[in-house]
Amino acid sequence: MVCNHETCNHPHIDHAHNVLVLDHHNDHREQTAHALLSFYNVLEYAHTTGVLSTIQRIRPGIMLIVENAPSHGAYELVRLLRLNVKTAKLPVIILLDEATPTSIAAVQECGADGWLAKPFPRSKLIRKISDLLNRSVEQEWQNLPAIQSMALRYTVEAFNNIADTIANGGPIAYDEVSVACEPLIEAVNANNFMGILNGVKNHDNYTYVHSLRVATMLTLFGNAINLPPHEQKILASGGLLHDIGKMAIPHSVLNKPGKLDLDEFEVMKNHVTATIYCLEQDPTIPKGIITIAAQHHEKLDGTGYPYSLGGTKLNDLARMAAIVDIFSAITDRRVYKAAMPAEQALAIMSDEMSHHIDTNLLGMFRERFLDALRTF
Ligand SMILES: [Fe+2]
Ligand SMILES: [Fe+2]
Numbered sequence: 593m594v595c596n597h598e599t600c601n602h603p604h605i606d607h608a609h610n611v612l613v614l615d616h617h618n619d620h621r622e623q624t625a626h627a628l629l630s631f632y633n634v635l636e637y638a639h640t641t642g643v644l645s646t647i648q649r650i651r652p653g654i655m656l657i658v659e660n661a662p663s664h665g666a667y668e669l670v671r672l673l674r675l676n677v678k679t680a681k682l683p684v685i686i687l688l689d690e691a692t693p694t695s696i697a698a699v700q701e702c703g704a705d706g707w708l709a710k711p712f713p714r715s716k717l718i719r720k721i722s723d724l725l726n727r728s729v730e731q732e733w734q735n736l737p738a739i740q741s742m743a744l745r746y747t748v749e750a751f752n753n754i755a756d757t758i759a760n761g762g763p764i765a766y767d768e769v770s771v772a773c774e775p776l777i778e779a780v781n782a783n784n785f786m787g788i789l790n791g792v793k794n795h796d797n798y799t800y801v802h803s804l805r806v807a808t809m810l811t812l813f814g815n816a817i818n819l820p821p822h823e824q825k826i827l828a829s830g831g832l833l834h835d836i837g838k839m840a841i842p843h844s845v846l847n848k849p850g851k852l853d854l855d856e857f858e859v860m861k862n863h864v865t866a867t868i869y870c871l872e873q874d875p876t877i878p879k880g881i882i883t884i885a886a887q888h889h890e891k892l893d894g895t896g897y898p899y900s901l902g903g904t905k906l907n908d909l910a911r912m913a914a915i916v917d918i919f920s921a922i923t924d925r926r927v928y929k930a931a932m933p934a935e936q937a938l939a940i941m942s943d944e945m946s947h948h949i950d951t952n953l954l955g956m957f958r959e960r961f962l963d964a965l966r967t968f
Contacts, residue, residue, distance in 0.1 A: 609794070610635055611721060612652040614643065614669075615687065616662050620710070624656065624687075627714040630847045632721070640664050644672060647679055653725050653794075654683045657704075659695065667702040674703045683724040687712075725796040733791050740787040742775035747807070747832060751800045758839050763873035766829070766881075773807065773828035777821075780811040780828075783964070793925060798847070799838045802924055807831025809916045809961065813953075816960035823880070827909065830884035834913060837866025837885075849928035864889055864898045880909050888913040891948040911950040915941070915957050918949065934965060 611632040615621035616639060625634040635650060637643060640663050647655070655673075657666040664672070666686045673679040684704045688695050691709035699707045705724055708717060733744045750772035754764050779785040785808055792804050810827040819827070838846055841863050845856045852860055867885045871877050887901060887910030894902030896914075906914075918941060925931035932940075938958045942951065 609633055609725070609796070610650060610652040610654075612637060612647065612650065612655045614638075614640065614655065614661055615658040617658065620658070620687075624717070627717060628721070630844070630849055631718060640669060643669070644676070644679070647673070647682065648676075652682070653728070654685070654721055656685050656687055656721075658687045659689060666704070667698050670702040670704045681728065683728060685720060685724070722796045725794075729791075729794050729796070736787040736791055737784060739775050739779045739782065739784060740791065743779050743785075743788050743808075744791055744804075746772040746775055747804055748795070748797075748800060751797070751803065751832065754833075754836055755839055758836065758870055764833075764836070764870055766874045766877045769829050769832060770825060773811075773825060773832060776804075776807060777811055777824050777828050780808060780815055781824075785812070786964070793931075798924075798926070799835055802920055803832050803835055805920045805924065806834060806913070806916050809920060809957075810913060812960060812964060813912050813916060813957050817956055823909070826878055826880040826884070827912070829878075830881040830909065830913060831916070833867070833871060833881055834885045834888050834917070835863060835867060836870050837863040837868070840866045849926075861889075861897050880907075883907045883910050884913040886910070888917045890914065892950065893947045896948070906950075908953075911953055912957070915949050915954050918945065919957070919961075934961060938962070 609632050611628055612635045613621055613624050613628075614637040615624065618638065621636055621638065625636050628634050632653075635652060637646075640661055657669060659666045661669060670684050670686070673682055673684065684706075686699050686704045686707045688699075688707050688709045691707065696707065706720055708720060730745070730748065733741045735741075736744070750769050753768060757764050776785075776788065779788060788808050789805060792801050795801050807828045808831070810831040811824055814824040814827040841860060845852065845859050848856065864886065868882060871882050871885060884907075886899075887906055890896035890899065890901045890906055890910065891914070892902055892906065892911075894900050896902075919934075919937055922932050922937040922940065923934055938954075938961070941949065942954055942958070
């Protein structure tokens with residue numbers, strides 16, 4: 593979505609994923625905005641007039657400024673931003689015409705967070721933005737109660753390591769995931785976990801956000817029905833790992849704003865078999881985790897994927913995972929859609945999905961989750 597700042601009043605937009613692009617070259621600015629479209633809400637500016645007050649109002653998650661922006665110029669503008677308490681920590685990337693020792697020194701001296709020299713590949717731009725957004729989000733985690741902060745830090749590290757391992761073709765290390773999930777389980781059992789769900793939502797790796805939300809809510813679910821600790825560990829680890837095969841799905845499909853067409857949906861479905869393949873590379877992975885991953889898109893009436901399993905063929909832990917996965921997907925915020933309130937999502941699930949999901953389990957999840965929400 594490209595918003596004109598004068599007319600942008602989208603109530604659903606989360607400010608953390610607003611990227612403000614300040615570039616007076618119309619073609620360059622539009623190219624940059626276009627490259628970011630499926631990932632962020634892009635706010636385009638051609639001039640600096642009034643930009644400081646508008647930044648305070650719009651509160652972008654990050655700002656890209658072309659080096660020779662008119663009137664102030666990028667370096668002076670960043671110095672002004674750093675003087676204001678509301679914008680002092682706003683991540684800023686300066687877009688250079690050329691990376692010379694002088695310009696790189698100027699970037700550092702003015703207090704900007706990074707630079708890119710034109711022309712830059714789209715992947716590099718997105719990576720840079722994502723890293724900076726995540727740096728600010730992860731810094732905020734330090735303000736949470738220790739156990740919640742640990743749950744977030746351990747799981748994001750394990751998740752990043754899994755991504756690296758998969759990229760290098762190696763087997764994932766279940767040990768590390770298992771240890772990373774311990775603070776999460778402890779936080780849920782102490783009913784001290786809402787900061788985890790809130791703290792992760794602005795993170796810029798959507799697969800991680802979704803996986804951690806599923807892991808947290810699945811653990812909560814297991815706790816609510818008094819599952820023993822080893823099964824809670826399977827639920828937490830299974831939640832974190834259930835979609836890791838999405839790392840093999842092209843960005844254009846994974847992050848497509850809106851509905852996938854039939855061909856794209858076929859590609860997306862492959863994430864389940866890709867996940868199973870990744871998990872099976874480590875022989876120490878408990879079977880329950882593979883079952884959760886394999887069956888979380890199956891449906892009671894046999895219309896799910898990839899195996900069209902139904903009824904009694906569906907494992908209980910996987911039935912729980914299917915409920916939490918759907919609930920998480922509906923209540924997750926994406927660039928192109930607002931988060932749906934929990935009560936509304938649960939009502940839709942019981943009214944419209946009763947032939948797909950286990951309604952007894954849904955009732956138990958509903959009760960426990962709404963209880964938890966009321967506590968905070
Ligand atoms: Fe999935
Ligand atoms: Fe999922």
